[in-house]
Amino acid sequence: MNPDPRTIADALRRWFAADARDLPWRCAPAGSRPLYPVLLSEFMLQQTQVARVLIAYPRFLARFPTLADLARAGDDEVLAAWTGLGYYRRARLLHACARALVERHDGTLPPDPAAVRALPGVGAYTAGALLSLCHDLPVPAIDTNVRRVLSRLHAAASMSTTQAEHAARTLHADAPPDTPRAGSGLLNEALIELGALICTPRSPACERCCLRASCRACAAGDPTAFGRPAPSRPRTTMHCATVVIRSRRGVLIEPRPRQGLWAGLWQAPTLEDRGRPITTHRLRSALPVQSLHPVDAFEFQTTHRTLRFRVYEASPRPHARLAVAPRRWASRRELERLPISSPQRRILLGLSSP
DNA sequence: AAGTCGGGGTC
DNA sequence: GACCCAGACTT
Secondary structure, X not given: OOOOHHHHHHHHHHHHHHHOOOXXXXXXXXXXXXXHHHHHHHHHHOOOOHHHHHHHHHHHHHHOOOHHHHHOOOHHHHHHHOOOOOOOHHHHHHHHHHHHHHHHHOOOOOOOHHHHHOOOOOOHHHHHHHHHHHHOOOOOOOOHHHHHHHHHHOOOOOOOHHHHHHXXXXXXXXXXXXXXXXXXXXXXXXXXXXXHHOOOOOOOOHHHOOOHXXXXXXXXXXXXXXXXXXXXXXXXXXXXXXXXXXXXXXXXXXXXXXXXXXOOOEEOOEEEEOOOOOOHHHHHHHOOEEEEEEEEEEEEEOOOEEEEEEEEEEEEOOOOOOOOOOOEEEOHHHHOOOOEOHHHHHHHHOOOOO
């Protein structure tokens, strides 16, 4: 059985037209959608579930209503608007991408795959999404959903990038990627939507799937055996000790290193160690404080590590100069406008989520 | 090809 | 607990 590409593409488009979700960034037909909503939603949706983006998207859009607004914004403003979404590098890349679009392409999306792929933060998937959704160009947009759908269609345990691209191009009738073709954006969006709603990782709803007659995994009986991602690595542990120091001018904060976890975000002064917990002795030699009082202890999980926080309150030593650059005091009002990680928001603002 | 980079919802 | 998520970038 070689599933007929035209049959599959037609079934996908019909199903999408009838059953697609009404999402805020789907503000115009796939294929002729304005750039900014597509750009913003695609960056936010990288490794991030729709439910979370639904909360952040309108907030960000209210803060930066147009591409030009975003392009001329400040770094910390953009990062702060990204609060809670994680993978903060995306915010910096989105910002750089907006500036590049304004400077190189007059704020529009060039109908040119090579030029789009050259934009900051735009990889193979995002380039395909932008080109197909904005200009109806027949370029594959292979995300984790589409890879799973294609793997199951062909009953492949897994698919290399090359194999997935070949399968996707076939669905686009091997049309040249630099010439618009009606229905290209709709096809890509339908493939993604099918993976998100029907052909799900753990419990696919084959009985409701528009492709069940063409799907080799469905015919094989257990679709979950196909298109599984590689197993993930175990988490490592990191010990963190954070000191909250208050004065009349607010609370003492510092920027994190430019590289690594939460790069460049603000925090109360924090020491970290991969091996053993931070001793109060080490804290005292790193900061001119006296009388450290433990006030909180909690674990924070990210995908790749467990962070064990110990939080202290401290008073400064007499005549000690604490706010030495880049450390500085910040009022609560200021804190609310700065980019701060979730665990530090809990420490500094008493919040567990944005 | 493998490692890094958040955060929280779901099962 | 483990799994999952409209990936991109660096090494």
